[in-house]
Amino acid sequence: MYTYTAFDRAFVHARARQYRDQLERNLAGKLLEDEFRPLRLQNGWYVQRHAPMLRVAVPYGELSSRQLRMLAKIGREYDRGYGHFTTRQNLQFNWIPLVKSADVMDALAEVDMHGIQTSGNCIRNITSDALAGIAPDEIVDPRPYCEILRQWSTLHPEFAFLPRKFKIAVTGAREDRAAIAWHDIGLQLLKNERGEVGFKVLVGGGMGRTPITGTVVREFLPWQQILVFIEAVVRVYNRYGRRDNMYKARIKILVKAEGRKFVDAVNREFEDILERDVEGCAHLIPQAEFERVAACFRLPEGVSPQGAPRADLEGDAPQAYRRWLQRNVHGHRLPGYRAVTLSLKRAGQAPGDATSDQMDAAADLAERFSHGELRVTHDQNLVLPWVREADLRALWQAARDASFATPNIGFLTDMIACPGGDFCGLANARSIPIAAEITERFADIDELHDIGDIDLHISGCINSCGHHHSGHIGILGVDKDGKEWYQVSLGGTDGSALAGSAIAGKVIGPSFAADEVADVVESLIDTFRAQRRGGERFIATVGRVGLDPFKAAANAVRRSTATVEH
Numbered sequence: 042m043y044t045y046t047a048f049d050r051a052f053v054h055a056r057a058r059q060y061r062d063q064l065e066r067n068l069a070g071k072l073l074e075d076e077f078r079p080l081r082l083q084n085g086w087y088v089q090r091h092a093p094m095l096r097v098a099v100p101y102g103e104l105s106s107r108q109l110r111m112l113a114k115i116g117r118e119y120d121r122g123y124g125h126f127t128t129r130q131n132l133q134f135n136w137i138p139l140v141k142s143a144d145v146m147d148a149l150a151e152v153d154m155h156g157i158q159t160s161g162n163c164i165r166n167i168t169s170d171a172l173a174g175i176a177p178d179e180i181v182d183p184r185p186y187c188e189i190l191r192q193w194s195t196l197h198p199e200f201a202f203l204p205r206k207f208k209i210a211v212t213g214a215r216e217d218r219a220a221i222a223w224h225d226i227g228l229q230l231l232k233n234e235r236g237e238v239g240f241k242v243l244v245g246g247g248m249g250r251t252p253i254t255g256t257v258v259r260e261f262l263p264w265q266q267i268l269v270f271i272e273a274v275v276r277v278y279n280r281y282g283r284r285d286n287m288y289k290a291r292i293k294i295l296v297k298a299e300g301r302k303f304v305d306a307v308n309r310e311f312e313d314i315l316e317r318d319v320e321g322c323a324h325l326i327p328q329a330e331f332e333r334v335a336a337c338f339r340l341p342e343g344v345s346p347q348g349a350p351r352a353d354l355e356g357d358a359p360q361a362y363r364r365w366l367q368r369n370v371h372g373h374r375l376p377g378y379r380a381v382t383l384s385l386k387r388a389g390q391a392p393g394d395a396t397s398d399q400m401d402a403a404a405d406l407a408e409r410f411s412h413g414e415l416r417v418t419h420d421q422n423l424v425l426p427w428v429r430e431a432d433l434r435a436l437w438q439a440a441r442d443a444s445f446a447t448p449n450i451g452f453l454t455d456m457i458a459c460p461g462g463d464f465c466g467l468a469n470a471r472s473i474p475i476a477a478e479i480t481e482r483f484a485d486i487d488e489l490h491d492i493g494d495i496d497l498h499i500s501g502c503i504n505s506c507g508h509h510h511s512g513h514i515g516i517l518g519v520d521k522d523g524k525e526w527y528q529v530s531l532g533g534t535d536g537s538a539l540a541g542s543a544i545a546g547k548v549i550g551p552s553f554a555a556d557e558v559a560d561v562v563e564s565l566i567d568t569f570r571a572q573r574r575g576g577e578r579f580i581a582t583v584g585r586v587g588l589d590p591f592k593a594a595a596n597a598v599r600r601s602t603a604t605v606e607h
Contacts, residue, residue: 043337045153057150061143085156090466095134096159101169101187102130106404106413111152113400123396130417162203164194170218171418177372181230183213185335204282205290220535222254222543245296248505252545253293268324273311341412349377352430364448383423383445391473392458393421402443452489461501468501470518470525478559495579510545511535526552564594
């Protein structure tokens, strides 16, 4: 993990002091709300439906057990005893009083954490593959580049007030587990035929009202130039992006409208920066700086580059353990090691939620089995990246006791869901009750195994914090005459190897009432089972047979419900 320097630590503490001064002036009436709002937003503080919400940055998803314990403490002492892990590898608290917010900033700074640029019209938290640095299919470890991007973009004076929020994702593996095509900038690390490291650059992806996947603007950019190229992209966006309409202000709208003109403008800006660099001021990454940062991502103490002795994973193991091995345990680049997902998807708890006690328990597991390190995943779970095969049986038993061993990773109940209308002031409908009913409906693990891999994503509004556009089944909350309704879409993908290129799902008809949604999902699954061939997965069946059989099944639910009501 990246180790904070004295400068990094002083910077975060200074930022916390600055925020305390801003808060105190606001509470005293000396800093008006319109003046305070952009300042608190760029420190991660929203005002939601019922209370302030804090979004804590977890850069590229890496988290230490010490940091997780502090998050548990904050949840226990300042919130209502829990937090919510998000699709952007952050953690949110929903009930912290604003008068206590500066105290929380101080507590975060104690463990090298903050909420800087987790909100506002700026470059947000850099996200990456949760298996970065350990994945067997990895070409280049993206974490040093993510850290350099984080440092460069933090409080960048030119990009503090962009037309709209700006998100960057980075992957270095053959399989895209970071959904890079759905970001304002998506970066794929690769090597050319000479073995040189560079980036494939995508620009203009995003969800929301207009789902668009990113456009490739560079097939190979030398890694030393990546900051300069991103600077050119964001500078063109800052210059020409719309500021008169927030719904058309994202870079994806500019890229779609201008097409080749946008790419040409970026290339000209990029070349101009390099040509004007007569004094060495362009943000080319020096080899020495890269090596300094990369040195932080060395193997944990006690882990050998040769790995560890291999172990018999199953033996006489019970079926529950074998299923956990199949779903929650993943390959590793080092022999004798595995990565293990701690599932945050269970009955009676919203997807991605973790109580303070559960956070402490996860920190215990990380210290006992993973050298004190965890990762937050894009799918709202936690990963232990350094587990020896010989320890898997003991980890399973401990994870089961702590409620983290549900063997459902990649299944229907391993769904993504935003907090929705229960918390968010922007939401049109609730997400959590819909997620709970679907989880209860498909509680049988045998049935989930029969259904197989499927991505279900739920958003409470068109902002798509639940990434409904990329779900094999997507559910979107909409408002109709003050009542909660839900659109259902099919065929979306995030770009993973399971589903191929990233595409947006298609809506399968008019919206459904809240009490119809679980029935609709069940009818879609029944249709899939009737239509699939052999071991075909849901997304493959949808692609082969088309939407019509699924539309008919969903509409039958509506007609059936109407008949019963009549």
